[in-house]
Every structure is written in structure tokens, then in C-alpha cells.
Amino acid sequence: VDTQILVVGAGPTGLMLALQLRRLGLQPLLIDRHSGPAQQSRALGVQARTLEIYAQLGIAERALELGRRATGINLWRGSKPAARVPLGDIGRELSPFPYLLILGQDDNERLLGERLAQFGGEVQWNTELVALEQHEDGVVAQLRQPDGSLRRVEAAWVAGCDGAHSAVRELCGIGFPGAAYEQEFFVADTVAKGPMVPEEVNAYLWPRGFNLYFPMRGADHWRLVGILPPELRAGSALRFEDVLPSIRAQDDGATRFEACHWFSSYRIHHRCAERFRDRRCFLLGDAAHIHSPAGAQGMNTGLQDAWNLGWKLALVVQGRAPEALLDSYGAERLPVAQRLLQTTDRAFTAAVSDSTTMRMLRTHVIPRLGATAMRLSAARRLAFRTISQIGIQYRDSGLSQNLPGLPQGAPRGGERFPWLTLQRDPQAGPVDLYQSFDGLRFQLLLFGQPSPSLPGFERDVRSQMFDAGGENGRRLQAAGIPLPSFFLLRPDGYIGLAGLQAEPELLRRWLTRQVGLRS
Numbered sequence: 253v254d255t256q257i258l259v260v261g262a263g264p265t266g267l268m269l270a271l272q273l274r275r276l277g278l279q280p281l282l283i284d285r286h287s288g289p290a291q292q293s294r295a296l297g298v299q300a301r302t303l304e305i306y307a308q309l310g311i312a313e314r315a316l317e318l319g320r321r322a323t324g325i326n327l328w329r330g331s332k333p334a335a336r337v338p339l340g341d342i343g344r345e346l347s348p349f350p351y352l353l354i355l356g357q358d359d360n361e362r363l364l365g366e367r368l369a370q371f372g373g374e375v376q377w378n379t380e381l382v383a384l385e386q387h388e389d390g391v392v393a394q395l396r397q398p399d400g401s402l403r404r405v406e407a408a409w410v411a412g413c414d415g416a417h418s419a420v421r422e423l424c425g426i427g428f429p430g431a432a433y434e435q436e437f438f439v440a441d442t443v444a445k446g447p448m449v450p451e452e453v454n455a456y457l458w459p460r461g462f463n464l465y466f467p468m469r470g471a472d473h474w475r476l477v478g479i480l481p482p483e484l485r486a487g488s489a490l491r492f493e494d495v496l497p498s499i500r501a502q503d504d505g506a507t508r509f510e511a512c513h514w515f516s517s518y519r520i521h522h523r524c525a526e527r528f529r530d531r532r533c534f535l536l537g538d539a540a541h542i543h544s545p546a547g548a549q550g551m552n553t554g555l556q557d558a559w560n561l562g563w564k565l566a567l568v569v570q571g572r573a574p575e576a577l578l579d580s581y582g583a584e585r586l587p588v589a590q591r592l593l594q595t596t597d598r599a600f601t602a603a604v605s606d607s608t609t610m611r612m613l614r615t616h617v618i619p620r621l622g623a624t625a626m627r628l629s630a631a632r633r634l635a636f637r638t639i640s641q642i643g644i645q646y647r648d649s650g651l652s653q654n655l656p657g658l659p660q661g662a663p664r665g666g667e668r669f670p671w672l673t674l675q676r677d678p679q680a681g682p683v684d685l686y687q688s689f690d691g692l693r694f695q696l697l698l699f700g701q702p703s704p705s706l707p708g709f710e711r712d713v714r715s716q717m718f719d720a721g722g723e724n725g726r727r728l729q730a731a732g733i734p735l736p737s738f739f740l741l742r743p744d745g746y747i748g749l750a751g752l753q754a755e756p757e758l759l760r761r762w763l764t765r766q767v768g769l770r771s
């Protein structure tokens with residue numbers, strides 16, 4: 253074969269996958285039909301789970317420097333403030349990044365691309381996948397090159413990260429059922445002055461929709477996202493000037509726009525691929541699922557598809573695990589996408605519903621209710637767990653196993669291992685457990701017991717022991733972690749095996765049977 257893995261599409265999903273594969277020692281071929289990175293900001297919400305992964309990739313600090321934390325949402329009714337929903341550090345104690353970061357997709361792609369280059373990877377631009385044929389032991393792809401000629405490439409595996417109109421999906425004949433919403437969105441990158449609360453999200457709720465202002469880098473730089481007034485729907489070549497009258501009608505002309513650097517309108521669909529895999533081809537990101545931008549989940553979900561598939565594909569390509577391991581990608585990520593479609597659909601329908609009750613709820617009740625709820629810590633935690641994607645779990649996956657004796661409330665197989673700060677050594681200060689995660693190896697976390705030896709798997713599994721006394725004991729108890737106990741985590745940070753006594757035979761059995769790892 254010419255390449256073990258052909259990654260089609262260098263949007264956020266393809267870049268993340270190529271980067272993770274490079275870190276794991278592989279050399280995927282990454283192609284994109286465009287001539288270079290996209291210039292528009294498109295998605296702009298980076299969720300806590302994504303930042304946790306960015307930290308392992310070594311790009312979180314830079315993302316935090318470039319982005320802005322969403323400290324609150326200000327809800328407006330016309331030109332009058334209706335309520336403020338505080339968001340600052342909403343996920344305190346749940347994540348080292350307890351907030352939503354506002355950072356444009358273009359910046360995310362740049363950071364991922366720069367990191368990829370540091371690992372020796374690059375994108376072959378102006379290169380389009382136009383055909384593929386699957387055989388038992390590989391895929392033959394036809395790529396249109398920059399000079400228009402066709403190049404035949406043999407790959408063992410193909411990752412379709414090629415967006416909503418995915419060629420990989422179509423060439424594999426995988427259906428993409430769903431529908432389009434009747435509403436259309438617009439996005440505009442503007443320089444504007446008005447009553448908006450600086451540095452925060454501002455939402456204008458109007459009877460048939462909303463306009464959202466997101467603070468972006470640069471003075472008075474706001475990204476405006478809104479619903480097109482019905483009379484402008486399906487209009488070709490719309491300009492920002494066309495939507496200005498409706499914006500003025502909502503805020504009584506209080507906002508002055510000094511420039512618009514980018515304007516686009518688009519119709520949203522909610523669709524999910526029937527399968528995420530067809531033999532040697534996989535679908536990830538928008539190629540696999542598209543939905544309304546309500547909740548800023550799109551880009552983040554694609555990034556996590558790649559995070560889920562990366563380590564599995566690397567083990568299989570390196571001959572360390574059987575191909576069956578790859579079935580767990582779809583088994584784990586398809587239900588996540590389906591759930592996401594349902595929730596974003598409900599949220600979006602409520603946000604744009606024309607019914608009189610919904611209009612009333614939206615403009616009068618929801619703002620006040622939202623502000624009040626966010627003062628309650630249980631509601632704040634629930635909202636954060638859901639939106640930040642830290643609550644995503646694969647409990648039903650064949651890779652998730654709980655041994656008998658684990659008490660109720662303890663972290664379980666398939667869940668993201670909770671973020672904890674613990675003392676590894678009674679003499680030293682507490683350490684952030686997540687700082688020892690690198691996304692490259694399995695992690696065996698042992699609480700109140702010594703480390704067993706795992707001959708043959710020393711380079712795959714990193715063991716860490718934590719004393720159960722003093723401050724550690726209190727923190728472990730608060731996290732529902734019994735003593736003694738152990739958690740064997742997969743490279744992506746999700747619990748594979750959870751139990752009380754870390755007997756070598758049980759650990760070995762999970763590694764060799766569930767994962768299929770060969771020593």
C-alpha cells in the first residue's frame with residue numbers, strides 16, 4: 253500500500269485525527285480539495301472536553317491566549333436588558349477548563365495544523381478524492397491532483413473527514429437520513445458598537461427567533477449569528493445590508509455597525525449517517541452528523557470522533573490489536589451523535605417556534621428561569637456536564653467493564669475519568685491528575701493499593717499509585733471512589749475496566765479480550 257491511512261478533509265476533524273495518528277507514530281496521508289485553510293471563523297465555541305484534549309496535544313495554552321472565556325449571557329428584549337445568565341467558571345471542580353471558550357474555527361484549525369507540522373505532518377491541498385474501491389485488504393482511491401491529473405493511491409484504511417457533503421460517505425453508499433429546517437441562519441463578522449455587554453455573549457430574543465452576539469478577538473469585534481427574517485429566506489446573494497433592517501427592528505437601532513468582514517447565510521440540516529463505517533472506510537465529524545449550531549457542539553463532536561478513533565486505528569495498523577476493535581468506534585460514537593441530534597433539535601425548535609406560547613416563554617419566561625437556575629449549583633453542574641461534553645459516556649460499549657463490588661456512585665466503565673487533584677507523595681503538593689494524561693497510553697490508576705506487574709504490557713500501560721490517607725482520602729470520597737480501587741483507562745481517558753482489587757489476571761484479561769491487545 254502507498255499509505256496505511258488516507259485522511260480525506262483537513263477541517264478540524266481531519267486535522268485532529270492526523271495529528272493524533274502522528275503522535276502515535278503513524279504517517280497518514282492528509283488531503284483536502286481546497287487550496288488552503290478556511291479563512292472564515294464558522295464554529296466558535298470550544299467546549300471543556302475539547303480543551304482537556306487540547307491540553308494533551310499541547311495546544312490548550314495557546315487556545316486560551318487566543319480565545320475568550322464566555323463569562324455570561326445577557327438576554328435582551330428589544331433594547332432592554334431582560335436577564336443575565338452567569339457562566340463564569342460554571343464547571344468549577346468538574347474540569348480544569350470550567351467554561352466555554354470562544355475561539356473561531358479558523359484559529360482552532362491553525363493551532364491543530366501547526367502542531368501537526370511539529371510532528372512532521374502536512375496537508376496536501378488542492379487534492380480531491382473522486383473515487384474509491386474497497387478490497388478485502390485495502391482501498392484504492394483516485395485523487396485529483398493540483399494539475400488536474402488523477403493519482404491512484406492504495407490505502408489500508410480511509411477516514412472520511414470530508415464534511416457534510418462527504419465524498420467518502422457517498423462513494424460508500426451510506427445513507428444520510430434527516431431533513432432541513434425551514435429556517436435559515438446568517439453569520440456575520442462585524443465591528444459594532446452598541447449596548448452589548450462587552451466580552452460577554454449577548455442574545456436578542458425576538459418573537460420568531462434570536463440574534464446572538466459573540467465577542468471576538470479585536471476591539472468591538474462581534475460575531476453575529478441569527479435567524480434570517482422569513483421574507484429573506486432562499487434569497488440568493490444576500491448581503492449584510494439586507495438583514496440590517498430586521499436587526500434594527502429588534503434592538504431599536506441601538507447598535508451601530510462599522511464594518512462587516514464576512515457574511516454568509518445557510519440552511520441547517522439535521523442528519524446522521526446510517527453507519528459510521530463501511531468495511532475499511534470510516535466517517536467522522538460533519539461527514540457523519542450535522543445538526544443545528546444550538547449549543548456549539550458541531551466542531552467539538554467531530555474533534556471527539558477523531559479522538560475516539562485515533563488510538564484504535566493506530567493499534568490495529570501497528571498490528572497490536574485485531575480489526576474488531578474498530579467496531580467500537582461506531583458503537584460508541586453513533587449513539588452520541590443520535591442523542592446530540594435529538595437535543596439540538598429540541599433546543600432549536602423551541603428557539604424558533606412560531607407558537608404563541610413558545611414565543612411568550614422565549615421572550616419572557618426562559619430568560620428569568622435561566623438566570624435563576626444558574627444560581628443553583630445542581631442546575632449549573634448539570635448544564636455544564638451536558639453542554640461541555642464531559643458527560644459523554646460509553647457505558648454500553650463492549651470495551652466497558654465493571655467488576656463486582658463497585659459501589660453505587662463510583663465512576664464506571666465507559667465514563668470519562670473524573671478530574672481530580674491528588675497527592676502522589678505525602679511530602680509533595682497535590683498534582684492535577686489530567687496533567688499526566690497524554691492520550692498515547694492506557695493508564696492504570698491505583699488507589700490505596702500497590703501496582704501489580706503486567707509483563708508484556710509495560711510500554712502500553714502507565715501505572716500511577718495514590719495513597720488513600722489524608723487529603724487524598726477526602727477528595728477520593730467526594731468523587732465516589734472507593735478504597736481500595738483501581739481504574740484502567742483507555743488512551744482517550746475513558747474508563748475501560750473499573751474494580752476494587754487490581755489483580756494482574758483481571759487486568760490482563762481486559763486488555764487481551766476486550767481490547768484484543770497483543771503483548
Ligand SMILES: Cc1cc2nc3c(=O)[nH]c(=O)nc-3n(C[C@H](O)[C@H](O)[C@H](O)COP(=O)(O)OP(=O)(O)OC[C@H]3O[C@@H](n4cnc5c(N)ncnc54)[C@H](O)[C@@H]3O)c2cc1C
Nearest residue numbers: 261263264265284285295380381414415419537538550551
Ligand atoms: C456558515 C457556517 C457556520 C457555522 N457555525 C457553527 C457554529 O457557530 N457552531 C458550530 O458548532 N458549528 C458551526 N458550523 C459547523 C462547523 O463548521 C462544522 O461542524 C465543522 O466544520 C465540522 O468539521 P469537519 O472537519 O468535520 O468538516 P469541515 O470543516 O466541513 O471540513 C471538511 C473538509 O473536507 C474537505 N473535502 C470535502 N470533500 C473533499 C474531497 N472529496 N476530497 C478532499 N477534501 C474534501 C473540505 O474542503 C473541507 O476542508 C458552521 C458551519 C457553517 C458552514
